[in-house]
Amino acid sequence: MAEPVLSVRDLRVEFVTRRGALKAIDGVSFDIARGEVLGVVGESGAGKSVTGSAVTGLIDPPGRITGGEILLSGYRIDNLPPEQMRKVRGKRIGMIFQDPLTSLNPLYRVGDQLTETIRTHTNLSASGARKRAIDLLAEVGIPAPDRRIDSYPHEFSGGMRQRVVIALALCAEPELIIADEPTTALDVSVQAQIIALLKRLGRDHGTAIMLVTHDMGVIAETADRVAVMYAGRIAEIGPVRQVVQNPLHPYAKGLMGAIPSLKGDTHRLTQIPGSMPRLSAIPPGCAFNPRCPFVFDRCRVERPEPIARDLHPVACHLYDEAPARTESVA
Template structure:
């Protein structure tokens, strides 16, 4: 099923088994930030897809462009950032060409969002119930009472005890984990096909993190919602995601099923990333790390962006840019797997 052109066979297949459009399909996305010193490319040729009921992890160091990808999908890039190329489809509908007004109707209804810091994501001056009812009524035709019932149902669904009482309370009366549950309830308000979860557990205690990831998994399976889970935490990805995309300096370096990427990494960067995760089984005195740091937006090297830190880099890596190719069970952007010389 690597073919994208609709063949007769595929058309026949979809007629027999109406497989829905992917929750999210990003193809060749490029995001640029024009500055006084020239145009900086934050996202360079990123293509990914999230199927309904699937959690796609997007992992990378800070600055790798994973959050920007999420914001680009939501149409919330901050000026002067702009989508310079590629297409974004949410449930089969192209969204990157929509006007701000049209986007307002898609956001919340077809794609929801969960952000990093639940402490600041809710408006402090409105009760949780008011914010839920506002969102529900915006996207549905429900009456005030029906919307309130739905709000109660949502709070119950995300595991908030005593929802009748909680509905009347304000965000400051909730703990961090409870607030993140409210944020998730808000994202679910209109049953979107896609949820962009940007570091949903980063600001939470470790014990709460597990509860939130479990909740996300359950909601994803129950509602057949596609989730794009953006995080720097490989542990969260390992527990939550079905497939994973590894990003480095605005590009995709590896993509595959989560267990394959973790246990059978193909790209030197992913290998470094995986060996940097401390294991409970082998006690070590020093933690492994990848030498150097990710190049900044304005000083990315030519060729493969990872070449200055790569132990296997050859002359070709400094000259040409590798594309994603089949590499073992995964796909990786590395000349090692192109069969050519480095």
């Protein structure tokens, strides 16, 4: 098997507050292969965005990486000095955020921002960079790119702005794109366009994409594999079809059942009682145990590690027990 573009091994991130260190990420491991889209899904507080920030080296103090390693094409990046990490971020990792306006400088024409980024990372001439910028804008589906390149960000609509941000992320032909809630601020009809665009680009350029979102629908449509996060850990990770249509972890089951569907008929949605624990009050054992309908003694004391039996990896003691119990769950 080829080396994965991104390999995260046992990542730990803590936030130091005056009440002590809070574990935001507690032992997360995953790989993303070339051309693959990994969806990272979870509810607020699950640690999905912090995982993205850790990979890009953009964790704001008082947060810091306290363990594990992050490898980009086999090259360790989690311990790079800030200056070197900045170069890696511009050249090898592209970023797309929820609000396109945070990635675009409102005072510069989008063309200037694109050509500047292109020239920083390649040795193209000014006119060559401009030509490449126009090509990129065309590729992300902006009509009349040769005219629009001289517009300011505020002259674009929300969906078009997000396309510009994607073009900006693609400037240096990165190996990896981190997209953090890229469609959350957009309307449904525009969201579908952006999803399709991301998917096509990933395939055409062989870029690995880490798609962080709370929207299962977006994941289901876009991702090849999906990691379901809960309270700073991965509860379940596997091919998107398997996880969405036949989730194993009780949390993932609850999550899928909680989403109203456009098909089928349900009077009541599956509901998980309670809510995600605060970082300061993560229960011992399995973090999900107070909300889990299948909880047993072992869950309250021992933390489950992701194990893959004949299925994809899932961090749940139910699947580490005798087969009889597994059947009773399904």
